[in-house]
Structure formats: structure tokens, C-alpha cells
Amino acid sequence: MSTSDDRPFEKPEAIGHAMRRRPVPRKKLSDVVEEELEQMIRRREFAEGEQLPSERELMAFFNVGRPSVREALAALKRKGLVQINNGERARVCRPSADTIISELSGMAKDFLTKPGGIAHFEQLRLFFESSLVRYAAEFATDEQIARLGKALEMNSQSLDDNDLFIRSDIEFHRELAEIPGNPIFMVIHVALLDWLIAARPTVSLAELHAHNNISYQQHIEIYQAICKRDPDAADKALKSHLNSVFAAYYPAKK
Numbered sequence: 001m002s003t004s005d006d007r008p009f010e011k012p013e014a015i016g017h018a019m020r021r022r023p024v025p026r027k028k029l030s031d032v033v034e035e036e037l038e039q040m041i042r043r044r045e046f047a048e049g050e051q052l053p054s055e056r057e058l059m060a061f062f063n064v065g066r067p068s069v070r071e072a073l074a075a076l077k078r079k080g081l082v083q084i085n086n087g088e089r090a091r092v093c094r095p096s097a098d099t100i101i102s103e104l105s106g107m108a109k110d111f112l113t114k115p116g117g118i119a120h121f122e123q124l125r126l127f128f129e130s131s132l133v134r135y136a137a138e139f140a141t142d143e144q145i146a147r148l149g150k151a152l153e154m155n156s157q158s159l160d161d162n163d164l165f166i167r168s169d170i171e172f173h174r175e176l177a178e179i180p181g182n183p184i185f186m187v188i189h190v191a192l193l194d195w196l197i198a199a200r201p202t203v204s205l206a207e208l209h210a211h212n213n214i215s216y217q218q219h220i221e222i223y224q225a226i227c228k229r230d231p232d233a234a235d236k237a238l239k240s241h242l243n244s245v246f247a248a249y250y251p252a253k254k
Contacts, residue, residue: 030072037073047092109198122242134234149223159209159213
């Protein structure tokens with residue numbers, strides 16, 4: 001009968017071999033400072049709006065150099081936990097929806113450059129805005145519909161100026177994103193449009209002008225369906241519109 005001491009995984013040589021194969025990574029000093037400061041902020045040892053100690057005080061407190069402190073503060077800024085203005089000490093803040101999207105921005109732009117990346121993001125936008133127009137058709141207030149109508153009017157007045165039309169086009173879709181009153185929807189929508197517009201290829205002005213007129217007519221159909229409180233018609237018009245936009249910039253290869 002064997003004892004627990006006979007089990008091979010408890011033999012010292014086996015443990016030693018395993019430890020040699022799995023070295024424990026050493027943390028950078030800046031990571032340690034970042035983690036400690038983050039915990040202090042989350043424990044509310046530093047209140048929101050309060051300034052952190054100076055860089056020199058933090059260096060002395062953590063017994064590290066200035067580069068480690070600055071790297072730690074930069075990481076906390078990316079997490080939305082501190083604000084850093086030139087010439088001032090870092091100030092504690094709370095992450096917002098913008099912080100979340102900002103953290104994703106670099107990864108999203110990298111993904112857009114991969115094969116199929118743009119198509120996947122366009123599909124994401126279609127799914128997202130499809131829900132927005134259905135919600136708008138059911139729940140938009142008269143005031144919100146009136147603002148959507150003003151954005152549509154801006155569309156009609158900028159058909160011959162591509163830059164103005166793009167801004168009015170974005171404004172029309174932004175009004176849709178605002179209707180649910182959810183700030184996360186807004187920042188997601190703004191980010192999606194920013195990423196997709198930046199990734200679009202260049203097309204001729206003649207093609208753009210022709211497409212602007214089509215987009216305007218499609219916006220009218222979306223608006224009218226929302227005014228009629230018809231979610232299905234609004235959804236159908238929105239999908240037709242976004243598929244048309246995608247085809248204008250990425251025509252199918254023959």
C-alpha cells in the first residue's frame with residue numbers, strides 16, 4: 001500500500017523540474033506602482049476630483065524613479081482613473097463610456113485592416129442601427145422626431161457639398177442613436193462611424209454626389225417610417241440604406 005509520500009507529483013525533483021519550466025515573471029516597477037495606486041483609488045483613499053501626490057512624493061513613497069511613476073500614471077489615465085494636465089498633479093476621476101471606447105479604438109483600427117474586417121464592422125453597425133430605428137419607431141417622442149426632421153433638412157441643403165453632406169449624414173444617424181437616451185449607445189455609435197469612415201477608400205466626386213442623393217432619399221424613407229410608427233418599415237429602410245452605403249464604397253467584384 002502506497003502512502004501520500006509515494007505520489008510522483010509530490011517528489012521534490014518533479015516539483016523542481018516543473019518550476020524550472022514555469023518561471024514566475026517579474027513585474028515592472030511601473031506595473032507595481034500602477035496596481036497600488038489603482039487599489040488606493042478604488043478604496044477611495046483618493047476621492048474623485050482629488051489630486052494625487054506630486055511625482056516627487058510618489059517616487060519617495062514607492063521608492064522608485066520618475067519614469068516608473070510616469071508610466072504608472074499614464075496607464076491609469078488610459079483606464080480613465082486619472083486626468084493629467086500639463087503642469088498639474090494628476091487628478092482622480094471615474095471611467096466613462098468614452099474611456100471604454102477609447103481603450104478599444106486601437107484594436108478596432110487594427111482589426112479593420114484585416115481581411116473581412118470592414119465587412120464585419122459594417123455588419124455590426126447594421127445590427128446596431130437596426131435596433132435603434134426599431135426603437136425610434138416605437139418610442140421616439142415628438143420632440144425627438146422633430147430633431148430627426150431637422151437633420152434630414154440639413155441633408156437636403158448639403159447635397160452639392162460632399163463634406164457638408166457627410167457631416168449632415170452623421171448628424172442624422174447621431175439623432176437616431178440619441179433617442180434611447182443611453183450614453184453608451186452614443187459613444188459606440190460615434191466610434192463605429194469614426195472607424196468605418198476613416199477606413200473607407202477614396203471614390204470620385206461624381207460617384208459621391210450620386211450616392212449623396214440616394215442616401216438622402218433613403219433617409220426620407222427611414223424618417224417617414226418612424227413618423228408612421230412602423231418598426232418593420234423603418235428597419236427595412238435602414239438595412240437598404242446601409243447596404244447601399246457599403247456597396248458604394250466596396251462594389252462587388254465582377
